[in-house]
Amino acid sequence: MSALWKANFTCKTDTDNLNLLFSRLFAILAHMTMKVLVVEDEEELREILCFFFESKWDAEVEQAGTGDDAITLLTGPEKFDLVACDYNMPRGNGGKVFQFVQTMAVKPKFILLSSDLPEDHPEIILSEIAGYAPKPLFSAPLESIVQKIMAEAPVAEAAPDLYCRVSVELLHKLNVVPCDLYIKISDQKMIKVMNAGDVFGDVDAEKYQQKKVAYLFIDQKNIDEVVQKLIRAFRQLEKTFDPKQRPPGHIHISEALQGTIHEMATKLGFSAALESLVKANMETALAVIDQNPDLAEILSGAIVDTENYLARHSVLMPFIAAHFAELMEWQSSQTFQKLIIASFLHDATISDDLLAKVQVEAELAAFTPEQAKVWQVHTLLASEIARQFTEIPPDVDQIIAQHHELPDGTGSPNHLNHTRIAPLAALFIIAQDFLLYFENTGSLDLLAFTERREAIYTVGQFKRILVALKKSQARA
Ligand SMILES: [Fe+2]
Ligand SMILES: [Fe+2]
Numbered sequence: 143m144s145a146l147w148k149a150n151f152t153c154k155t156d157t158d159n160l161n162l163l164f165s166r167l168f169a170i171l172a173h174m175t176m177k178v179l180v181v182e183d184e185e186e187l188r189e190i191l192c193f194f195f196e197s198k199w200d201a202e203v204e205q206a207g208t209g210d211d212a213i214t215l216l217t218g219p220e221k222f223d224l225v226a227c228d229y230n231m232p233r234g235n236g237g238k239v240f241q242f243v244q245t246m247a248v249k250p251k252f253i254l255l256s257s258d259l260p261e262d263h264p265e266i267i268l269s270e271i272a273g274y275a276p277k278p279l280f281s282a283p284l285e286s287i288v289q290k291i292m293a294e295a296p297v298a299e300a301a302p303d304l305y306c307r308v309s310v311e312l313l314h315k316l317n318v319v320p321c322d323l324y325i326k327i328s329d330q331k332m333i334k335v336m337n338a339g340d341v342f343g344d345v346d347a348e349k350y351q352q353k354k355v356a357y358l359f360i361d362q363k364n365i366d367e368v369v370q371k372l373i374r375a376f377r378q379l380e381k382t383f384d385p386k387q388r389p390p391g392h393i394h395i396s397e398a399l400q401g402t403i404h405e406m407a408t409k410l411g412f413s414a415a416l417e418s419l420v421k422a423n424m425e426t427a428l429a430v431i432d433q434n435p436d437l438a439e440i441l442s443g444a445i446v447d448t449e450n451y452l453a454r455h456s457v458l459m460p461f462i463a464a465h466f467a468e469l470m471e472w473q474s475s476q477t478f479q480k481l482i483i484a485s486f487l488h489d490a491t492i493s494d495d496l497l498a499k500v501q502v503e504a505e506l507a508a509f510t511p512e513q514a515k516v517w518q519v520h521t522l523l524a525s526e527i528a529r530q531f532t533e534i535p536p537d538v539d540q541i542i543a544q545h546h547e548l549p550d551g552t553g554s555p556n557h558l559n560h561t562r563i564a565p566l567a568a569l570f571i572i573a574q575d576f577l578l579y580f581e582n583t584g585s586l587d588l589l590a591f592t593e594r595r596e597a598i599y600t601v602g603q604f605k606r607i608l609v610a611l612k613k614s615q616a617r618a
Contacts, residue, residue: 176195176199176200176201176202176223176224176288176292177201177202177204177220177221177222177223177224177334178195178201178202178203178204178222178223178224178225178226179203179204179205179206179212179215179216179222179224179225179226179227179250180192180195180203180204180205180206180226181205181206181207181208181209181211181212181225181226181227181228181231181236181239182205182207182227182228182231182255183207183208183228183230183231183232184228185207187277187278188205188207191205191226191255191280192205194281194284195226195288198285198288199288199292204220204222207231208231208232208233208234209227209231209233209234209235209236209238209239210233210234210238211233211234212225212227212234212239213234213238213239213242216239216242216243216246216250219363221248221250222250223250223251224250224251224252224253224272224288224291225239225243225250225251225252225253226253226255226275226284227239227240227252227253227254227255228255228256228277229254229255229256229258229263230256230257230258236254236256236263236266237263237265237266239252240252240254240265240266240267240270240271241265244267244270251272251291252270252271252272253271253272253273253274253275253284253287253288254266254271254273254274254275255274255275255277255280255284256274256276256277257276257277257278259274259276260274272287272290272291273286273287273290273291274287275287304361304362304363305324305326305332305359305360305361305362306359306360306362306365306402306405306406306409306410307357307358307359307401307402307405308323308357308358308359308360308368308401308402308405309356309357309398309401309402310346310347310350310351310355310356310357310358311347311356311394311398312372312395312398312399312401312402313342313346313347313358314342314343314344314346314347315379315394315395315398316342316372316375316376316379316395317341317342317343317375318341318342318371318372318375319336319337319338319339319340319341319342320338320360320364320367320368320371320372320375321338321360321361321364321367321368321371322334322336322337322338322360322361322364323335323336323337323358323359323360324358324359324360324361325355325358325359326357326359332359335358336358362409362410365406365410365413365415366413366414366415368415369402369406369415369416369418369419370415370418372399372402372419373418373419373422376395376399376422376426377422379395380392380395380426392426392427392429392430393430393440393457393458396423396426396427396457397450397453397454397457398453399419399422399423400423400452400453400454400456400457400486401450401452401453402419403416403419403420403423403456403486403487403490404452404453404456404489404490404492404493405493406419407487407490407491407524407527408490408491408492408493411523411526411527412526412527412530412531416527417530417531417532420483420486420487420531421483421534423457423486424460424479424482424483424486427457427460427461427482428475428478428479428482430461431460431461431464431478435461437461437462437465437586438586440458440461441458441461441462441580441586442586450495451495451498451499452489452492452493452495452498455489455498455577455581456485456486456487456488456489456490457485457486458577459481459484459485459488459570459573459574459577460478460481460482460485460486462573462574462576462577463481463482463484463485463569463570463573464478464481464482466569466572466573466576466607466611467481467566467569469610469611469614470569470606470607470610472566472569476535477535477566479534479535480534480535480537480538480541480566481541481566481569481570481573483528483531483534483538484528484538484541484542484545484570485570487524487527487528487538487542488521488524488541488542488545488570488574489520489524490524490527491516491519491520491523491524491527492516492517492520494513494516496509497509497513497516497517499578500517501546501574501575501578502546502548502552502553502554503518503554506518518554518555519555521542521543521544521545521546521554521555522543522555524542525539525540525542525543526539528542537564537566540564540566540567541564541566541567541570543567544556544558544563544564544567544570544571545567545570545571545574546571547563547567547571548571548598549563549568549598549599549600549601549602549604550598550601560601560602560603560604561602563603563604565603568602568603568604568607569603569607571604572595572599572604572607572608572611575595576588576591579591579594588611588614588615589612589615589616591611592608592611592612592615593612595608596608
């Protein structure tokens with residue numbers, strides 16, 4: 143096995159980031175969806191108002207017939223951008239709704255729609271309302287108020303921390319919109335761009351590609367449902383793979399799923415949804431390994447772009463680790479399962495591509511103290527996540543916890559020497575070393591790799607594994 147394959151890994155420049163921000167803004171202007179609450183006790187007028195918003199703007203409208211009903215909706219999970227509210231209503235007037243809005247952490251814009259002037263009601267603070275449209279001739283003033291709101295504040299305030307990223311590539315490959323999708327335009331602002339149940343088609347993918355938008359966002363509270371939908375779509379897609387083409391087809395989709403695994407692990411830690419996703423990805427990797435694929439073909443075929451380092455690294459690890467396990471004659475399905483799950487999770491709590499390339503603590507000097515901390519705890523956090531998985535073979539957490547230890551005891555985080563590093567962890571460490579060797583040199587020459595590592599892997603299991611790898615090349 144030898145091949146020369148040059149991999150170029152680049153990182154984004156500031157200009158790229160700026161372009162990305164502008165592209166996102168353009169995307170937003172083209173696709174803004176406004177969430178509106180219409181509060182009006184006269185049913186016919188309420189229907190007209192709803193129609194008015196829906197027909198003029200890309201608006202999703204909820205309605206309430208009393209002030210109290212409006213307040214109930216405002217306290218619910220739905221986040222409104224705008225409340226268009228009558229004043230004189232039974233069970234809670236417009237003043238009560240306005241006062242409630244003032245207490246909200248993220249206040250929707252409030253428009254008073256009434257035959258009374260806002261000045262007639264002292265509880266309504268004029269500077270705090272977005273505008274006033276008199277009834278019944280509300281149409282023109284209402285339209286200009288809404289246009290002004292959109293021009294001044296085109297997006298709803300939201301907390302991006304409550305959202306998980308999902309790659310445009312994954313949505314496109316699976317052709318699904320598993321829940322409402324949002325776009326992030328700054329650290330404080332998110333806006334909805336697609337609705338649950340839409341089809342994510344070529345046109346959508348092309349649009350985001352042109353705008354250089356690689357990720358959309360989903361509300362964390364929908365994560366379980368989203369993951370189940372993604373897995374179902376993934377299984378459907380898998381059936382369409384040509385068996386001869388399967389490794390490359392599988393790896394690209396698996397890489398896209400892996401991005402979501404990293405996102406969920408980083409944001410939420412362990413969750414049942416994360417476990418389902420890892421297991422789904424594992425089953426597919428196992429099926430590919432069963433077909434005895436050519437490692438060189440997988441590695442060279444998988445690296446077609448220079449982005450997604452982390453996801454690709456985690457998705458390629460199972461194939462190298464399983465190949466090495468085979469060479470050691472440790473090829474039980476349990477062993478493969480352990481190595482695959484460890485591969486998908488070992489760096490799952492790191493979200494920075496450059497940080498994920500760090501192998502020894504000394505390299506952390508180039509990072510901020512916060513980044514260094516993330517790296518220092520990543521083996522522990524990821525092994526904790528694995529420990530909470532159910533019905534998986536034992537010791538996966540141990541492989542993960544030890545994946546930066548070294549045979550001479552200089553590794554991280556516990557400076558374990560070779561006598562305390564588990565055999566499968568030793569294999570995983572060497573497999574990762576080989577993947578990095580390939581990433582850095584473009585070479586898949588295993589013989590050259592073993593010769594370069596003879597001075598490092600000199601003892602115990604490490605030495606035995608290196609000898610087996612070398613022997614396999616002598617036979618080849
Ligand atoms: Fe790591
Ligand atoms: Fe790694």
